[in-house]
Amino acid sequence: MTRKRLGKAVLLSLLLMNVCKxxxxxxxxxxITGNETDYDSIKEVDIVSGEVKYTFTGENTVENKGSNSFQPIKVSGKTVTVAVGDKLTLTGKGTGVSPVNTGNILATGSTGSLTFTGGTLDVxxxxxxxKSNYTIHANSGxxxxxxxxxxxxxxxxxxQSSMxxxxxxxxxxxxxxxxADSLKINSATGIxxxxxxxxFDNTEGSVLIENNPEDRKRDTGGPGIEVAGGSLTLKGRETVIKxxxxxxxxxxxxxxxxxxxxDNILNFEADKTILTGGAFGIYVDGSLVNPADTIKTNINFSGETQITAYNNDGLxxxxxxxxxxxxxPDAKINFAKQAVLTAETNNNTKNVGAGACIQSGSSLTAEQGLQVNVKTAGDYGYGLFASGSGSLIDVTGLTAVDVVSGSGEIRGVQGFSGAEVKMNGAVKVAGKS
Structure with a gap:
């Protein structure tokens, strides 16, 4: 073949590749189930392993506008890979049935495995x-x-029943x-x-979880993350939960x-973690545990941390x-780097406004100092509060506490009823009532 013809052939090949791409x-x-025939043009099945792969190119949508309920992907007993191309949009409609069977993207059973590769996935x-809906759901192994x-x-x-x-x-x-460079969630409960x-394993990635009640009707909002027996790890440059x-x-x-x-293990390993919640930034509830059990919770923050709680106007x-x-009991909350704890409420209640309340044998450890800001209209404003046998607040480095109460009692650092408070460094406390 001449050089000129070869050049034309190469050019044509590149153009065809670009069109296909x-x-x-x-x-x-x-x-998409792994068993259907509607995707035969983009579907491959390994004749030995039975694994199924779908290869989308460009931008595509999976949506069933004529169905009262629709799950774009439902995998059970299959190993399925979906190459999403440049962008794949999955639009579902919840079934409103048992949580076992719900999910816009559902993988269920110990042999159910689903993997996404490629560019952007919008769900x-x-x-x-x-009705309830669980947008992405891994169930039963x-x-x-x-x-x-x-x-x-x-x-x-x-x-607020959506997740x-x-x-x-x-x-x-x-x-x-x-x-995975980026994960963004806007739902009543994030995870x-x-x-x-x-x-989330990309140390250079970012996670944003938002519950924007103004985006939905009849929604007072659920938690950003809820763990009830299990583990969660969030790496990255920044994790933001609001x-x-x-x-x-x-x-x-x-x-x-x-x-x-x-047991519960939560590891927040991003360089920076910002948590903003209603009434509580972090809340550990052990009221359902049998006192004879030895259930433990560990919540660890590796990077810089900001935790803010608001409770305003009747929240x-x-x-x-x-x-x-x-x-x-048995909740251990650990900060490896400096943490800023903020609580602000204008509800004039009999309850406490505090940077931290550690009780019943739980502990808070800060290895590089704490900054605590509390502003409350209620009767009690505490910076750091520990109560109960075995409870512990242990801070190394500067502890700076600023407490403002509209009408009641204020305390910068309080430990009593068998609790232990260790301040291994300078302590600065400012209060106003």
Missing amino acids: EGGATEYNAA TDLTEYP ASIVFDNAVTNIGEGNLT GIMVTGAASKVIFTEN YVNGGSFS TTDADGTVGGAAVSVTERDK DDYVGCVAVCAYF
Whole structure:
């Protein structure tokens, strides 16, 4: 072949490759299950292993506009990989049935495995009140792996019963790999783990979890993260969790931990973690634990940390406003770098406003100092508060506490009823009532 003809052949080949790469925008209206035939043109099945791969190119949508309920991806007993191309949008509508079977993206059973690769994955839901929906759900030992670059989980259904990501079952897991640059969730509850595990593993990536009640109707807001027996790890440059509006009048805790019959391990390993919650930044509830059990909770922060709690204009008149709250036994909250704890409430209640309340044998440890800011209209304003046998607050470095109360008692650092408070460094306390 002459050089001229060879050049033309190469050019034509490149053009064809570009056309194939870009692909055409296509709307699909059938669920991906690994067993269907609607995707034969982009589907490969390994004849030996039975593994299934779908390869999308360009930008595409999976949506069934004519169905009352629709799950774009439902995998059970299959190993499935979806290459999302440049962008794949999955639009589902919740079934409103048992949580076991729900999820816009559902992988269920110990042999259910789902992996995403490629570019951007957008997942939205159209479920309306009062039905429930779990947008991404790994259940009964299944795994979902996000090896794609960007994942956006849009608003869930129009109530606080929606969850962005749900992991249920002892061996179930959801993993965002080193290739996952960004995860964004806007749902009433961001991530819920019960018995399984969740991890975001890209040390250069970012996680944003928001509950914007103004985006939904009939929504007072759930927690950003809820763990009820299981593990969660968030690496990255920055993790931001925001569950309350700008006025602090609606929304749940940024991080809520319910101690049941399994240990809880939460590792916040981002360079910077910012938590903003309604009434509580972190709340550990051990009220459901049998006193004879030895259930433990460990919450660890590796990077710089800011935790803020708001409780304004009647968000919840029956509880206080506490940035870090552990009312129950065997919760250990550890800060490896400096932490800033802020609590602000204008509710004039009999309850406490505090940077931290550590009780019943739980502990808070800060290795590089604490800055605590409390502003309350109620009767009590505490910077750091520890109570109960075995309870511990242990701070190394500068402890700076600023407490303002509109009408009541204020205390910078308080430990009593068998609790221990260690201040290994300078302590600065300012108060005004």
